[in-house]
Structure formats: C-alpha cells, structure tokens
Amino acid sequence: MLIGAFAAGRAAYDHVMTNPLIASLTRAVEAAPEDVALRLHLAELLLAEGDGDAAVGHCAMALQRDPGNAQARALMGRALHGIPDAVVPSSEAVAATPEGESPAEPGATPPAQPPVQPTAPDAGSGFDWAAAESEVEGFAPEPMFVEGGKEEQPAVDAWDVERTTVRLADVGGMTEVKDRIITSFLAPMQNPELRKLYGKSLRGGILLYGPPGCGKTFIGRAIAGELGAHFIDVGLSDILDMYIGQSERNLHELFEVARRNAPVVIFLDEVDALGQKRSLTRHSAMRSTVNQLLSELDGVSANNEGIYVIGATNQPWDVDPALRRPGRFDRTLLVLPPDQPAREAIFRYHLRDRPIEGIDPAALAKVTDGYSGADIEHVCEGAAERAMMDGIRTGKVRMIGMADLYAVLREVRPSTGPWFDSARNVVQFANADGTYDDLRAYMKRTKKL
Amino acid sequence: MGPGDFHAIVAKADALNELGRWDDALRVVTPVLTAEPEHLGAGVTAGVCLLNTGRAMEAREVLQRVALAHPRASDPLRLLSYAAVQLRESGTAVECARQAVELSPWSVDTHIQLSVALTSARDRPAAVAAARRAVEIAPASAAAHLALADALFPEGAKPSEAELAEAEHHVREALVLAPGNAIAHNELGRIAMARGQHFAAASALTSAVVSDPRQQVALANISMVFGQLVFRAHYVVFVLWLVSRFTVTSTTVERSALWVLEAVGLAVLAWTVLRLRTAARGRTRGLLRDFARRDPLGAAWGGSLAVGGSAFLLMGITPDPVTRALVPFVGACLVVGMVLSWIRVRWFAKRRQR
Numbered sequence: 001m002l003i004g005a006f007a008a009g010r011a012a013y014d015h016v017m018t019n020p021l022i023a024s025l026t027r028a029v030e031a032a033p034e035d036v037a038l039r040l041h042l043a044e045l046l047l048a049e050g051d052g053d054a055a056v057g058h059c060a061m062a063l064q065r066d067p068g069n070a071q072a073r074a075l076m077g078r079a080l081h082g083i084p085d086a087v088v089p090s091s092e093a094v095a096a097t098p099e100g101e102s103p104a105e106p107g108a109t110p111p112a113q114p115p116v117q118p119t120a121p122d123a124g125s126g127f128d129w130a131a132a133e134s135e136v137e138g139f140a141p142e143p144m145f146v147e148g149g150k151e152e153q154p155a156v157d158a159w160d161v162e163r164t165t166v167r168l169a170d171v172g173g174m175t176e177v178k179d180r181i182i183t184s185f186l187a188p189m190q191n192p193e194l195r196k197l198y199g200k201s202l203r204g205g206i207l208l209y210g211p212p213g214c215g216k217t218f219i220g221r222a223i224a225g226e227l228g229a230h231f232i233d234v235g236l237s238d239i240l241d242m243y244i245g246q247s248e249r250n251l252h253e254l255f256e257v258a259r260r261n262a263p264v265v266i267f268l269d270e271v272d273a274l275g276q277k278r279s280l281t282r283h284s285a286m287r288s289t290v291n292q293l294l295s296e297l298d299g300v301s302a303n304n305e306g307i308y309v310i311g312a313t314n315q316p317w318d319v320d321p322a323l324r325r326p327g328r329f330d331r332t333l334l335v336l337p338p339d340q341p342a343r344e345a346i347f348r349y350h351l352r353d354r355p356i357e358g359i360d361p362a363a364l365a366k367v368t369d370g371y372s373g374a375d376i377e378h379v380c381e382g383a384a385e386r387a388m389m390d391g392i393r394t395g396k397v398r399m400i401g402m403a404d405l406y407a408v409l410r411e412v413r414p415s416t417g418p419w420f421d422s423a424r425n426v427v428q429f430a431n432a433d434g435t436y437d438d439l440r441a442y443m444k445r446t447k448k449l
Numbered sequence: 450m451g452p453g454d455f456h457a458i459v460a461k462a463d464a465l466n467e468l469g470r471w472d473d474a475l476r477v478v479t480p481v482l483t484a485e486p487e488h489l490g491a492g493v494t495a496g497v498c499l500l501n502t503g504r505a506m507e508a509r510e511v512l513q514r515v516a517l518a519h520p521r522a523s524d525p526l527r528l529l530s531y532a533a534v535q536l537r538e539s540g541t542a543v544e545c546a547r548q549a550v551e552l553s554p555w556s557v558d559t560h561i562q563l564s565v566a567l568t569s570a571r572d573r574p575a576a577v578a579a580a581r582r583a584v585e586i587a588p589a590s591a592a593a594h595l596a597l598a599d600a601l602f603p604e605g606a607k608p609s610e611a612e613l614a615e616a617e618h619h620v621r622e623a624l625v626l627a628p629g630n631a632i633a634h635n636e637l638g639r640i641a642m643a644r645g646q647h648f649a650a651a652s653a654l655t656s657a658v659v660s661d662p663r664q665q666v667a668l669a670n671i672s673m674v675f676g677q678l679v680f681r682a683h684y685v686v687f688v689l690w691l692v693s694r695f696t697v698t699s700t701t702v703e704r705s706a707l708w709v710l711e712a713v714g715l716a717v718l719a720w721t722v723l724r725l726r727t728a729a730r731g732r733t734r735g736l737l738r739d740f741a742r743r744d745p746l747g748a749a750w751g752g753s754l755a756v757g758g759s760a761f762l763l764m765g766i767t768p769d770p771v772t773r774a775l776v777p778f779v780g781a782c783l784v785v786g787m788v789l790s791w792i793r794v795r796w797f798a799k800r801r802q803r
Contacts (some may be wrong), residue, residue: 236473240464247464273468317662425662428735429655449738 006366019049019168029058036069043075050365056194073183145386159263164231166221173338177219181206184331186226189308191352205297205328207271209316211333211419216312217269219335223310224265232258236270239289248292254358255296255307259384262306271311271329272318290320297328317426324435334438337372337416340365346373355387357399364405370414370446382408418446455481459490471498482511487518489525497530505535509761523553527562534569540647542566550579557587561596568603573714576600584619591630598636602643613640631661638670643702647681650674651728655736668739672747675740676793678721681750683786690779693764697776702769711765746793750786757782759780 025042032038043058055075062072144234168178168186188195206223208216217233224231232254239250253272258264268274274293297309311329313319323329338346343365351359368376383404389396419444427440427449443449458481465474475498481491493517499508509532516525526549531762533542553559560583567576580597587593602608603615608616617640622631634657641650651674657667689710696703696710729736741748757779764775 008493053546236465236470237461240461273470290690422663425658425668425739428662428739429732430662432731 019045021045022049033061036066036072040069040071040075041330043072047075047078072372074179090101108431109165161230161232161257161264164221164225166218166225168219168222170225171215171219171222171342171344172349174215174335174339175337175341177333177335180333181219181223184333186223205311205330207311207313207316207319207329207332208335209313209332211337211372211416212314213415214335214337215370215373216335217267220265220267220310220312223308224267227263227265227308229263229265229306229308230261231265231267232261233267236273239274242346245288247289251289251292251296255304258307259303263308264306265308268309268311270313271323272313272315290322294320294322294328297323315422317430332435334442335377337370337414338376340369342373343368343371343376346376347380350377351400353381354384355397355399357401359400359402359405363402364409367406367409368414370416371412372414373427375412375415379405379408379412382412424449455485455488455491459488459494462491462494466494466497466501469501469686471501474498475502487515487728489515489519489522493524493528496532500528500531500535503535505532508532509536509767521552523549523556523559526552527559528568530562534566539566539570539726542679543570543572549789553588557583557593560586561592564596564600568600573600573603573606576603586735589626591627591633594619594626595630595633595636598640600624602636602640608643610644613643617642629660631657631664631667634660635664635670638667638674642670642674645678647674648724648728651725651736652730655729655732656738659730659732669743671722671736671742672743675737676744676747677749678725679754680790682717682721682758683750683754683783683790685717686714686754686761687783690757690761690776693761697772698762698800699773702772704765707765707772711762712768716763717759724735744793746789746796750789750793753782753786753789757786 022042022045025038029035029039029042039058039062043055043062046052046058047055059072059075062069066072168181171178189200208219210216220233221231234254239247239254254266258266260440274289289378297304300305309329311319311323316332319329324332344361347359347361347364351361368379383400386404386407387398389398423436423439424443427436427443431437431440440449458477462474477736478491478494478498481488482495483754485491492511496512496515498506499505499511509529512529512532516522516529518622519525519573526545530542530545531550533539533545543566546559549559550563553584560579562738564576564579564583566574567579577597577600577751580593580600583590583593584597592600598616598619601612617637618638620633620640623630624637627633638650638652638654638657640645642654644746651671654667654671654674657664658671661667668786693710698707726733758763760775760782761779764772764779767775
C-alpha cells in the first residue's frame, strides 16, 4: 500500500506542475483520502494525461477502501492495460477497427508488452550487438558437455502453433466481457513488474462458457493476440484416440509442444468432453484422460510458466470440478449472445462483401436480441440466397435489401433458446455454490428465469 | 481405408458415444458403414447413436442388416429389441431380447433388455424374473437393481405394498452403488408418490433434480406432486369454509368458532409450508416457478386457492359486514379452482391421447 501511495503521490506531483485541475484535485484527495469518488476522478484525469502508473496507485487505494467498486476495477484494468480515457474505443469504432490493428492514439501510453519477450540490445554499451548477431548467424556450436543421449525431438510438431493477429479490439461490442478479460486475466499477465510485486504466477487458465455460436473461440484468439503469444486451437477430435493411453499421450504431447513454444495460449474447445465429470464417465479410459489433463495443467512433470490455457464449453456443468481448482481453470467467464453494438458489427461484417442496398444494421441489431453470432451469419446467408433466387427467377440481378433480411428473420429463431432452457434448471437447482451467479443475473435481467 | 482403419474409427466413435456426443460419433462412423454396410462394430455404434437421438426407425434398419450378417452377435439383437420398444412393437422387442439372451446368457445387459421388453409387453412376472437374473449375474450393477425396481413398479401400474417395498429396496441398493444416480432418486420419488407420501416424494425428486438438473422427468413428477398438494389444500379449505358457513349467519358472527377454524387452517398451512421447504431444501421457489411453467392451469388453481384461503383467514379479524361478504367470495374462489382443475384434467387427458 505504501509503495502504491508513494508512486501515486509522486506521479501526481509531476502533473501538479503542468495541469492545474490535477493540482487542485490532488490537494482535495490529500485533504479527503477516504473519498473514493474523488480519488477515481483524479485517477481518470491522470490516465487521460498518460500517467498510468499514478492512476494505478490511486485505483489500488480506492479498491482498498471499496473492493467491490466496479468503476475502480474498470479504471484499474484500463490503467494496467495502458488505455487512456481519451482512446477507449466506442463499440462502433471497435467493431470497425481492422484486424490486427491496435486502437492506439498519439500520446497514449504504449500498450504493455507480452510477458516473455526477447530483451532489447543495450544501446548504451557501445557494442554493436546487431553486427555480432549477423556474424554468428547460422552458427550453432555443439554443447561442450553432453549428458546421456540426446532427447528425441519430433522434427515437426503435431500441433499447429499459430501466431494470431486478432485483438480484443476486433471483437465487436461485448464491452463487459472484454473488461472482465482485461481485469481478471490480461492485465496481470501483461504487467510483469506488478505481477512480481504481488507474487502472481504466470499460470492458470480461464474457462469461457456460454451458448454456442457466441464467439468463445474468437475471444480465445483475441486473448492470444493481446498476449502476443502463440495460439494452439485444440478440438475434441484432436485428442480422442482409439488406443488405450493414446489420448493421454496426445494431451502430453500437446503440452510439450506448448512448453517449447511458450508463451502460448492453448485453446481447449469443448473442454466439457475432455474434462468431463469423472462421475459421469463409465469407462476408465475417459477417466484417465481427465486425470492426464489435470496433471498437465498442474505441470507435475514440467514447468508450465508462460502457458495459458483457455477452455471453452457450452456445458460448464459437465466439467469436472477438479478442473476449476486454483492453477487450472480458476477463472470463469460467461460469454453471452452479442449485445446490440456487437450484433450491429456482426451484421456489418457479414454483409460487407455482398451487394446491399439501404441496409440499416442498427435497426437489424434492435430486432435480433438473443441471436448468436452464428444465427446472424445464417440470417445474412439466407437474405443473400433469397435475393439471388429472386434474381434467377426474374432474370434481373438485384441488391439485398432490408425486406430480405426481415423475411429471413421471421423464419430464423435464436438458436440459444435450448441452451438457456438447460441453463435455467442448472441455475435454479444446482447453483448452491454461486458458480453461475452471473448467468442467473443475466437470465433474470432478460426474463429467462 | 482398410479394416485396420475401420477398427480405429469405430473405437473413436465409441469414445464419442461414451461422452454423449451422439451426432459426432455418427458422423465419424458413417464412412465405415458406407464402405462396409454390414460392419458389426460400426453398425452397433451407429445403432447406439441413432437410438440416443430418437431415430429408432433408422436404427432398426442398420441393426437388422448387421444382425443378419452376424447371426452369432448378441449386441445388434439387444439394440434391435431396444429400438422395437421405442417403436412400440413389444412382440418384436421380446423376441429379439430372448435371442440376445440365448446368445449371451451371462451378459447383464441382455437380461436387463429382456426385462424392459417384457415390461413393455405388460408381462410383469416374466419381466421381474428377467431382472432378477440380471441382479444375480451382476449384484454390483446399479442398472440391474433399477431394472428390477422398474419391473416391480412399471409406469401406470398399481403394485402391492410388498412389491413397492421390494422396489424401494432395490432402488436404495442402486443408490448405494451410485449415490448421484438421478434415475434412482426419481424412482424413489415415484414409489413415495404411489404411497401418497407427497413430501417424501418431493424430497426424493428434488435430489434427482439436483443430481441432474437437466432431467425433465423428475421435474415433471415434482409438478405432479405440487398438483396433488393443491388438490389436498383445496379439500381442506373447502371443508373449513363449509363449516364456517354455520358460524356466519345473516344476524350473528360466532367469532370464537371462526377463530378455531382459522387456527386449524393456519396450522395446516404452516405444516405444509414447513414440510415442503424441508423437502425442497431451499429450492422451493425454483420448483414452484417450474410448476407454473409446466402446469399453468394447476398454478392458476393454486393461485385462486391462495386468494380464497387468505380471504378465509381475514374473515376472523374483519367487521361483521365484511366477514359476511367474504364468505361468498371464498366460495367463489373455490368454484373457480374447481373449474380450473376440471379444465386441467381434461387438458391432461387430451395430451395423453396425443
């Protein structure tokens, strides 16, 4: 707390010299240190000035006094993430941001670097490291001492390790989800100094759950993009194998590949199948797959530093509770059907390369509450098909119009309905520990409960 | 793709079946069936997928082909029997199950299927005998104990107390072997319902719902229990109201007698609420909400009864003219409840016919 207070005070002092409003607010905060709202206002201003460190200090003190303060948490997330107030993108701007482009602005604090990055050459030492590197390029001397035989390494990894360019800014709308990802996952991972200060390890994972077709995989990719980490997308069929013990070997190999490529995000899709409740599995083969997953997540035989595991599931209630323990999927995040700005962005995205006329994405977004991203894609497909068939019938090519989209919308119902029907019972009768409180709150808000 | 590959693919599909991914399993195994339509493993796996996705006709087609090609295999016959039960062809179901038992007399699954088939054919003694053999072969199989309980107390039957007691014994055995078995908890609830023990039934059925919240059968049974409780409450309020008519006349209101009746009503209400809360273990509100969704007429009946009951309780503390006005009001609520219950019974009957 003292360190935070000192940092905050010091940084605020620097700004006192330049910004009279910050100066007077700093004095007010010193006079009333218990006033959380005032402190947060000061933090906002500091962040807008580009002094994230001081803002973090004030946020930390605000959170110490009021740990549940959502504004403080959100501000802390932005400050840690290096997003000044002035450059927080609106949902429309976010949706329109091109792929791979971070929404940085001149004067903004540069975004924090991924946790494990090669260190920059020492510019002040006078030694030309770049020249030296080019001299020894391609020259890899054998080690002086060799103990035992060389460990056999596969020539080519069996898993596709990709470098993803998708960022959270590419996820349209869904600001609540993105804020939670930043505060609970990305910010600690991207700030190694703070992480060290608070003794936070670079391990653990996050479990994304929600109805199908709502962008869990895309968010997983975006998290990898934000971390600047490699990305391994793992499906159920990649792991499951006929021979007894082979599924476990596949899992082990996956984690070995990940360790070699750290920092890396492993995205385990359908984690309810791989990590199904052992009480539900009748055959011991599946149980040992779950056990293997647990042991890999714990890093029993190897170091998991720099490995972030993101699980995605439509059925979180089938996931073995052991997988939710600390160090495994210790954070859960509900990914709901897209909100209005997100739906608007999705409509724009799926209609962008089609011949359209008089399309009002905002109006479409308004009437598609509860539709998943996949449903909206289906609607756009249907509208295109309708216009095309009309063209074939009349022999006259015409544009896709609002009438086509509305006509398809009358036929396509949100596919998330059955999921919420299942979820309703779980939330009502199996939520004694409060695991699904966020889902319950959403269902109550949308009158699904 | 050769026979070695077929084996690998079928094993993978089996693993997917094990996870309940029926559609995925079917997608995986279909190429094998296309290449070799009579492949035993692929046929059986596809049969399981199809039966679990409610496509009994298609399952029968695939399984018949495989059974003809492999006359010594019991699995296709057992699954054919299962398909026949789903298609309400009880004669075929029994015949196929008997053949499967002949081929695999030591398989607990075949005996269980025979019991299921005989139950569907309404041959209860033979079904019980087949299930008993299953329990003899595998006394540590929860499925065998549940099959015996089901044979002793099949749906729609009115068993004796001895049969109910034996069924309960086997359900409890199954619960010892598999404590979180939602089907076993549901069976226990059914047995309690048959005995008229509504609160015990609500407790067992709540356990079933908590064990597997997506189990619709247990929730439907709880709704039935609530319906029966509403009926009981209607009866109690009706009797109290009938007696209260003698205490409230056009000239006098006998307060002391009215208070006694209301005290009885309050005691019954408190006892019911307390027992229900204990049985539902903090899930009363959710269960009532589910009841309202499943049985809106029953819920409306309960609502009219609640209004009438509240008016009845107010009669004791209101001035004489209001008390006199409340008597016909309570009666009207009871009549509305009766009409709603009549419509509800007709609606259920129609639904059963469909």
